[in-house]
Amino acid sequence: MLLEKLQAQDNFTNNEKEVAGYILEHMDQIPEMSSAELAQASFTSKATVVRLSQKLGLAGYQEFRLKLVEEINQKNRLSRMLEGEPITDQSTYTDIIHTLPVLYDKAVTNTRLALDKNVMNRINSVIQRADCIDIYGTGISYILAQSAVFKFATLGLECSAYESINGHYLAARKNKKTIAFLISFTGANRSVIQMAKYLREGTNNYVVGLMGPHNQVIREWCHEVVEIPNRDSLLSLDVITSFSAVTYVLDIFFSLLLARRYEEHAKSSLEMLTHMDLLLDRTKNDT
Numbered sequence: 001m002l003l004e005k006l007q008a009q010d011n012f013t014n015n016e017k018e019v020a021g022y023i024l025e026h027m028d029q030i031p032e033m034s035s036a037e038l039a040q041a042s043f044t045s046k047a048t049v050v051r052l053s054q055k056l057g058l059a060g061y062q063e064f065r066l067k068l069v070e071e072i073n074q075k076n077r078l079s080r081m082l083e084g085e086p087i088t089d090q091s092t093y094t095d096i097i098h099t100l101p102v103l104y105d106k107a108v109t110n111t112r113l114a115l116d117k118n119v120m121n122r123i124n125s126v127i128q129r130a131d132c133i134d135i136y137g138t139g140i141s142y143i144l145a146q147s148a149v150f151k152f153a154t155l156g157l158e159c160s161a162y163e164s165i166n167g168h169y170l171a172a173r174k175n176k177k178t179i180a181f182l183i184s185f186t187g188a189n190r191s192v193i194q195m196a197k198y199l200r201e202g203t204n205n206y207v208v209g210l211m212g213p214h215n216q217v218i219r220e221w222c223h224e225v226v227e228i229p230n231r232d233s234l235l236s237l238d239v240i241t242s243f244s245a246v247t248y249v250l251d252i253f254f255s256l257l258l259a260r261r262y263e264e265h266a267k268s269s270l271e272m273l274t275h276m277d278l279l280l281d282r283t284k285n286d287t
Contacts, residue, residue: 002064002071005056015048016055023068031069035061100240107241108248110229115249119224123179124256126206131176133159134205135250138191141183144243148181148250155254155261156268164191165198170205180205181250182222185230185242187215196221210246 006020022042023030030038038061039046053064086099127133133152135145145161152159158176180199184192187209199205200221209215209222212230219225228245230238 002056002068003075011055012052013048015044016052018042018044019049019052027068027072031065031072033065103240104244107229107244111245111248114227114229116226119226120252123208123224123226124253126179127253127257128260129177130179130206131158132173132178133157134178134180135159135161135183136163136180136192136195137161137183138163138189140239140243141185141246144246144250145181145183147247148254151251151254152257155257156264157257165195167198167202170199170203174204178203178205179208181208181210182218183210183246184215184218185212185228185238185246187211187213187218187227187230193218193221210249212242 003024006024009017009020012020019038019042022038026041033041035046035049039049042049049061053059053061056064058064058067086103087096091099133149135148137143137145142161142163149159149161180203182192182196182199196207196209196218199207200223207222207224209218209225210228211218211225212228215225215227226249228242228249230242
């Protein structure tokens with residue numbers, strides 16, 4: 001990065017340091033200045049300006065000026081984008097514990113407003129008749145898939161999380177009614193797209209995409225797509241908001257399934273309580 005090199009001033013002569021200092025203090029003026037004008041403004045020479053450009057790995061001042069303008073524009077764009085971020089280098093503990101609930105609430109609210117009731121009802125109808133639920137994800141979305149699997153399994157439903165396609169497993173279970181959820185926070189994850197294509201063409205699975213906004217390609221391979229709003233944060237906050245949004249959608253389906261199986265689940269929960277002592281390590285001193 002040119003700006004970093006100008007700030008570091010490694011192996012710069014005194015005159016080159018004068019030029020670098022002037023550039024850093026007057027960056028908004030440099031795009032309009034010739035090498036002669038920069039030399040005059042920094043009380044150096046045109047030769048010094050050219051040598052500095054070459055020391056920075058460029059052919060000459062013209063290339064230096066083009067690269068510098070590009071970096072300045074990128075820096076300004078980054079600054080504008082960061083202005084909207086809720087967490088900054090000035091955020092304190094108190095700021096953050098108040099900011100995060102707002103992020104969660106916005107993620108859930110934006111997702112709720114974007115949901116298509118007809119789509120959700122069609123997916124729910126398939127879930128209610130399904131023998132199995134498979135949830136696919138990569139990276140952090142696989143962790144989310146594992147969390148959802150644990151919830152669905154508490155209802156006695158066969159449910160598994162996967163990071164890739166297991167062809168033998170799918171072939172052996174082809175006669176079971178299976179709904180497959182695929183998670184991608186962007187909607188354009190290549191691995192997830194390939195998994196969707198295999199599931200749609202090579203199995204009888206009902207394929208549902210829980211996808212970010214860039215889902216134009218994967219839609220072709222899904223029976224249904226639930227779009228997840230993504231705030232495209234530069235500070236990885238999209239991980240928080242997308243994670244919350246997908247969790248919310250899966251929890252809707254879990255809750256709908258729980259409501260349908262309420263009596264059955266209540267009985268199994270009561271039965272579990274009779275064996276609670278086997279699950280807990282209670283000592284005589286416990287109160």
